Amino acid sequence: MAKSSGLVWWTSRLISLLIIILLWWMAIGETVSAQARGLPFAWTGLIPFLILVPVTVVIGLAWRWAWVGTAFFGLLAVIVAGLAGLHIFGLIQPTRPPNNMLVVFAALVVLGLLYNWSWNRRRAAAS
Numbered sequence: 001m002a003k004s005s006g007l008v009w010w011t012s013r014l015i016s017l018l019i020i021i022l023l024w025w026m027a028i029g030e031t032v033s034a035q036a037r038g039l040p041f042a043w044t045g046l047i048p049f050l051i052l053v054p055v056t057v058v059i060g061l062a063w064r065w066a067w068v069g070t071a072f073f074g075l076l077a078v079i080v081a082g083l084a085g086l087h088i089f090g091l092i093q094p095t096r097p098p099n100n101m102l103v104v105f106a107a108l109v110v111l112g113l114l115y116n117w118s119w120n121r122r123r124a125a126a127s
Contacts, residue, residue, distance in 0.1 A: 008114055008117050008118045008121065009057055009066075009113055009118045009121075012066070012069060012111060012114035013063055015107075015111055015114070016059050016062060016063070016069065016073075016111060017059075018079045019059070019107075019111070020055070020059055021054055022113075024052060024056075026046035027049065027051075027052050028048075029047060031036075047120065058071070058072050062115060065123065066115045066116070066117050066118045066119035067108055067113030067115075069111070069118075070111070070112055070115040070116040070119055072112075073108050073109075073111045073112035073115060074108075074109075074112040076108045076112075077105055077108035077109045077112060079115075080101060080104050080105045080108060081105055083101070084101040084102070085104065087101075109115060
């Protein structure tokens with residue numbers, strides 16, 4: 001494996017690991033915050049983890065197979081772009097303004113491209 005493809009491989013994996021840590025940290029914070037407001041744990045604690053466990057599993061699969069990361073982060077980028085479009089045209093009104101949706105979108109696109117580059121390098125090296 002060339003030095004540049006090793007760098008791309010590890011960069012994509014480390015960034016996705018940081019995303020997992022950030023998502024879990026935010027979910028735990030939201031759960032604690034909701035419980036402090038008096039909401040029951042059944043919903044406030046369960047829903048974030050029902051989302052985060054599959055995301056963690058998919059990113060774990062992407063660690064082994066880069067095409068999974070390419071598809072997953074590409075799909076997430078499309079979803080974020082769609083939500084931003086719905087907000088821009090006033091079709092949804094979130095409780096908080098999505099000021100950082102462009103940053104999230106850009107990070108997902110870059111991560112999807114890194115996984116794609118890693119996947120293509122591995123396929124080319126195997127040929």
